[in-house]
Amino acid sequence: MMWKYYLFLSGISITCQTVLGQANIEQSPIDSKDLMTTVKFLSSERFKGRLPGTVEYEQASRYVATRFKNAGLNPLLGNSMLQEFDEEVNYILDAKVFLIDQNNRPTQPMYLGEDFVCRGFTGSGEVRGETVFAGFGIKTDEYNDYRSIDVRNKIVIVFKSAPPWKPISGSWGDTSPRGKARIAKELGAKAIIIIGEPQMTPNTMVYGSIACGPKPHIVDFPMIHAGSRLTDSLFSKLPFKPAEYYEMIKRDKAPHSIETDKSVYINVRAVYHEAKKTYNVVGYIEGSDPKLKHEYVILGAHLDHVGYQGDRLYFPGANDNASGVAGLIAIANAINKSATKPLRSVVFVVFSSEESGLKGSKHFVANMPFTADKVVAMLNFDCVGQGDSIAIGGKLSYPKLWKKAKKLDHKTTKLLSPRTFGGGGSDAQAFHEVGIPTLYFHTSGGYKFLHQITDKPETLNVLVFEKVVHLGYLTTMELANKNYKREMDRQKRKAS
CATH class of the missing domain: 3.50.30.30 (Glucose Oxidase; domain 1)
Incomplete structure (x- = not known):
């Protein structure tokens, strides 16, 4: 999709064997088998490419809501985890x-x-x-x-x-x-x-x-x-x-x-239908600290892909972005099982309509039940299953936030590429535009099958996939436990 192509062009390729040979990480709370089971299910023909406005997309969103509930998440917006809005299809x-x-x-x-x-x-x-x-x-x-x-x-x-x-x-x-x-x-x-x-x-x-x-x-x-x-x-x-x-x-x-x-x-x-219902999936874990629970760390990934054409052709979207959704579910499960509970509240948002113009993330930001200044940071996960190393955008805008992830990588996953960019990009963009610090988790060399019928589970690099999500979990827990103070966009400060 057009929202990711610039990442492909800016990415670097690090030999997988070399990098993975350096990675002697601790036992991960992230289950790679569960990651792959989720990806295989969401990218199966059952969901026909998860096109917003279709029955198949609604079924996929309800599946994610069930997985969130099983991981201990509660609805953030009313009584349902499904945030409804209209989309053309x-x-x-x-x-x-x-x-x-x-x-x-x-x-x-x-x-x-x-x-x-x-x-x-x-x-x-x-x-x-x-x-x-x-x-x-x-x-x-x-x-x-x-x-x-x-x-x-x-x-x-x-x-x-x-x-x-x-x-x-x-x-x-x-x-x-x-x-x-x-x-x-x-x-x-x-x-x-x-x-x-x-x-x-x-x-x-x-x-x-x-x-x-x-x-x-x-x-x-x-x-x-x-x-x-x-x-x-x-x-x-x-x-x-x-x-x-x-x-x-x-x-x-x-x-x-x-x-x-x-x-x-x-x-x-x-x-063609000018308006059909589609859904973001939104749940949260309430912070354990009486004051800090009113501050938020938001994790996001888009569920939608580009659907199907005819009765035989569909686009699986395993990496883009069943991988990111599987990552959010895995992080929610890891937090739920952890003896250490986050002090700040952690919000999980699975977006619709990224592929047609970031509409789901824009809708969520415009309708957040709290003000933007209450959000400590937003971490976006998009195309995290392929490639040969971890890449995280955001350093040029939010260097302190990026260094948090880098330090955690240095201690554990040891896969983070130095290549980066400014804040925003993909579904992080709407958050970045209202002043929320963002990190964009993806991979280097991970766009070989982008939007093609070959974007299937068997093309994923399971080792890298697990470690991207593990680093996302560690970063989430770091931010949710009072270890980061919001910073302003460095690029905007320089420009002014």
Whole structure:
């Protein structure tokens, strides 16, 4: 998902055998078998990729609530651990793509999940037509990929990203998939096919995404992601490959749009709902100190993933982010079994709708039953099951908080990478924006299968997974027992 790609790019790879050889840690209260059992269950076909607004997501959220209750947590908001809010949802029932000849006859089938996938908020429709490559799909006064081509009744092919240089005006406008589709539709196109570009992360277009940009939804306009085979076929009659066109446009800062002399049949069936119920799962352990129990340490991880397409394709989301949810459940169990009870209250929040724009975490922060100044820190766990070492964001904003985790790692897990960044990121962002110190627990080298159908339990590194969660538990207990005083964002202090 787009909220994590920058972590992949900034991550480092440390040889797993070398690092793990250094890690002589004490007996962990975290049960790795239980971690993996939880991940396997949440990433199974039963939950079909945990798409918010679906029955499967609601079932997953109720499962997490039960696990929280069994770990000794109590509801924080009223009588239920489920915090309800509305979210748009698009059920993709079926999708077919064929290359067709000039007589509209199918010549080459493309396979869902192998050669293409749909954008999560694709529109429905049965269309056929010639394809036209339109660069980045941008149309502004400064730069216009549609300047010299006619796309009426055709299918537009565009790169996923915005142009790689800064616009003089300061903005390319809405470059989201919906934004690009909206432009193409207004110019008379019937569908849009999105392709990759050099150095894209992940390096495949066959991945799921429900990050499609702002409403309104375009109900009757199919949006397709093309994989390598479909892309190569579409460009087979052109003098250059997509990567070469990308470099040409980048070099000239001018469009190189062109008709491909290839035609495509697309048929997508989807059912869109502007508002369906989805849920954060919220529970807490009350602090044992009469005064400090009114201060809070918050742990968060998102439960949602990118769902399914058709009746055979779903995105398991084992690392992203069944791993983080399993980590929160394991930490709750460890605290419940510990002889040392936290002085401060510890809040556990499993968020919905991270993948579509951090909506669950924003909703929780906007509706907290206490003020932000009562929150000592927020620890976020996202994609903690793969990779070869522990990584924690937040040091550049909250160095004292980060050093707490580093000292604990030095004494125990011995896996923490020095690479870091500022506060926020993913579901920690909403907390960071209201002045709450944050740490973002993830891993180095852990995004190989991001948003792909291969993000399965068997790809996880169980040793690293256990130790990330163990370090999260130790950090939680440290913060919950009066060993940290809130600090202001160092980056903001420098800027002012």
